[in-house]
Amino acid sequence: MTSRRMTDETFDFLMTTWLDERVSNDGADAVADAAISRTSRIRPRPAWLLTERWIPMQLTTRLQPVPRLTPIIAAIALLLALAIALFAIGSQHRLPPPFGFARNGTFAWVSNGQIVTTDLGSMTPTQLTTGDPTFNRPTFSRDGTKLAYERFSDADQTTADIIVAAADGSNAKVIDHGGLGIMTWSPDGRSLAYMAWAGTPNASRLQIVTTAADGSSRNVITTLPGDAWGPVWSPDSKRLLVGVDPGGYTDTYVVDVDGKNAQKLNHIRSLEGGDSDGEWSPDGSTILYSAGDPNLALGVYLVGFDGATERLISPGFRSAKNASYSPDGSQIAYMSQDYTGQGWQVVITDATGKELKTLPGYHGSNAPIWSPDGSKIAVIDWEGSEETGSAVVVVLDVAGNADPVRLPGGRLSMGRGEYALTWQRLAQ
Amino acid sequence: MRDLVERAMAGDHDAFSELTRVSVGRLLAIARLILHDEAAAEDATQEALVAAWRHIHGLRDPDRFEAWLHRMLVNACYREARRTRSRHVREVQLPALDLPAPDPTSRLLDHDQLDRGFRRLPVDQRAVLVLYYYLGLRPEEAAAVLGLPSGTVRSRLQRAITAMRAALDADARSLPIAEGGAT
Numbered sequence: 026m027t028s029r030r031m032t033d034e035t036f037d038f039l040m041t042t043w044l045d046e047r048v049s050n051d052g053a054d055a056v057a058d059a060a061i062s063r064t065s066r067i068r069p070r071p072a073w074l075l076t077e078r079w080i081p082m083q084l085t086t087r088l089q090p091v092p093r094l095t096p097i098i099a100a101i102a103l104l105l106a107l108a109i110a111l112f113a114i115g116s117q118h119r120l121p122p123p124f125g126f127a128r129n130g131t132f133a134w135v136s137n138g139q140i141v142t143t144d145l146g147s148m149t150p151t152q153l154t155t156g157d158p159t160f161n162r163p164t165f166s167r168d169g170t171k172l173a174y175e176r177f178s179d180a181d182q183t184t185a186d187i188i189v190a191a192a193d194g195s196n197a198k199v200i201d202h203g204g205l206g207i208m209t210w211s212p213d214g215r216s217l218a219y220m221a222w223a224g225t226p227n228a229s230r231l232q233i234v235t236t237a238a239d240g241s242s243r244n245v246i247t248t249l250p251g252d253a254w255g256p257v258w259s260p261d262s263k264r265l266l267v268g269v270d271p272g273g274y275t276d277t278y279v280v281d282v283d284g285k286n287a288q289k290l291n292h293i294r295s296l297e298g299g300d301s302d303g304e305w306s307p308d309g310s311t312i313l314y315s316a317g318d319p320n321l322a323l324g325v326y327l328v329g330f331d332g333a334t335e336r337l338i339s340p341g342f343r344s345a346k347n348a349s350y351s352p353d354g355s356q357i358a359y360m361s362q363d364y365t366g367q368g369w370q371v372v373i374t375d376a377t378g379k380e381l382k383t384l385p386g387y388h389g390s391n392a393p394i395w396s397p398d399g400s401k402i403a404v405i406d407w408e409g410s411e412e413t414g415s416a417v418v419v420v421l422d423v424a425g426n427a428d429p430v431r432l433p434g435g436r437l438s439m440g441r442g443e444y445a446l447t448w449q450r451l452a453q
Numbered sequence: 454m455r456d457l458v459e460r461a462m463a464g465d466h467d468a469f470s471e472l473t474r475v476s477v478g479r480l481l482a483i484a485r486l487i488l489h490d491e492a493a494a495e496d497a498t499q500e501a502l503v504a505a506w507r508h509i510h511g512l513r514d515p516d517r518f519e520a521w522l523h524r525m526l527v528n529a530c531y532r533e534a535r536r537t538r539s540r541h542v543r544e545v546q547l548p549a550l551d552l553p554a555p556d557p558t559s560r561l562l563d564h565d566q567l568d569r570g571f572r573r574l575p576v577d578q579r580a581v582l583v584l585y586y587y588l589g590l591r592p593e594e595a596a597a598v599l600g601l602p603s604g605t606v607r608s609r610l611q612r613a614i615t616a617m618r619a620a621l622d623a624d625a626r627s628l629p630i631a632e633g634g635a636t
Binding site: 036037039040041043044045046047048049050052053054055056057059060061063064065067068069205207222230231252254270272273300368 | 486510567607
């Protein structure tokens, strides 16, 4: 480590002045002439040729048979009243299973840099955070009792505090500093995994951190061969699906939570870089992810753990990404862009990738979010440009029986708003 | 400008030609910065403009024409970089010499060091540095130009800055020499 490191301001100034001084417009007219000559001979064309297994966790209360040893009616009535009271208390604490259908709870997203929730019935938004508008990526635990999110702690929004709160936003506690979000809860609700900068100032890289929900037992996975992105827990909470970027492309890996047994699954790389948009099937047997070249076409792939080549499930003539299993694993939704280039549509397939329907309307490319009961899908629309416009959450009816619901949105703190939507699961 | 874009979107080649004249200087400058190769930069700029005309119906918002055109250019630069990679001079590092530290002021002013560090970066990192430092785009704006998630751009930017700083430090301690390859 040298002691002669320049300040950030000096480096920024140096870079800016150096680039400005290197600019020359010599020869621009000749290039323009050549381009105009070529384009005069061609016509524009369209832009783009271009399971189900869940672990029951509900608390059941079994009534003990009331012994008929006494004829005293008052005692029976008392026992009955007690049984009813116990049942009522048990119902209040019943939790949804981590997979399979559940009842729809509140919906959380980011609006103007704040975490907001709403119930689709009342449509009354509740702002859970206040202060500087720097909050992002809310995510409910699968039992619906906790909400994790990030709060950027620097002006460039490159590092964030990781915060865990109750589902209603109360009891918020910072459990880690220096994270970079894209966090997911373990299905058992005990742990979180997220990205964080790790290493020295001159050799920092993105790695995966796992912690208990209270911030204890922090562990950094250092065994992956590149920047590690978007960890997703396996259904049994023992492994993680991670996008690994060794430099300009992304491979899809699974790795044990302790960092051992890293296994590369893909044969086709994602040249988009960063996250691989991966997801486990609910039975843990298959991985769903995106790969390909964003300049040509991205595709949605299914791959197992036997080393066999991945299978493309989206049509080769369209660009597709951000696939997501329905809560019961019987269907897949992904975003698809056809040759007209008019934004992205939600395509729904069965679990094998056989296309079932395309939902009407064009949207942003963000991942479609299934409602816990599987009847709705939330996507993001943009009003105006993605840099300066407002994001609107659009809730689509999968069966097509109801009109889309548009939730009041606003500026998302991360620009494109990736991972900014989450839906609370409640016991049915 | 918007009027020209809308006319071009309607298939008016004269309008597109005017847009080409207005935009070509900046496009060529960006391509030169990213590619460090005069011929490749001219080819990339021309290819980007041809691609823009071919794909003009894919432009949804006329107000985003410039960002959309920059995206075409960066993609064209990536293609040119792949095509010309074998022609570039490869630099290797001699072992660090035990020399006294140079004067920090003179080192900061020596743009040759920046130039060498920049050349060693992969093209995707050069592109994000140019968008950030030359065009002055915020990471989320650069993400829109590049068609990438903003987190990816932030990561790429952080890595590029780290590499540039490391390259500058390394340059101060070692002597690069050119090896093989025709220019």
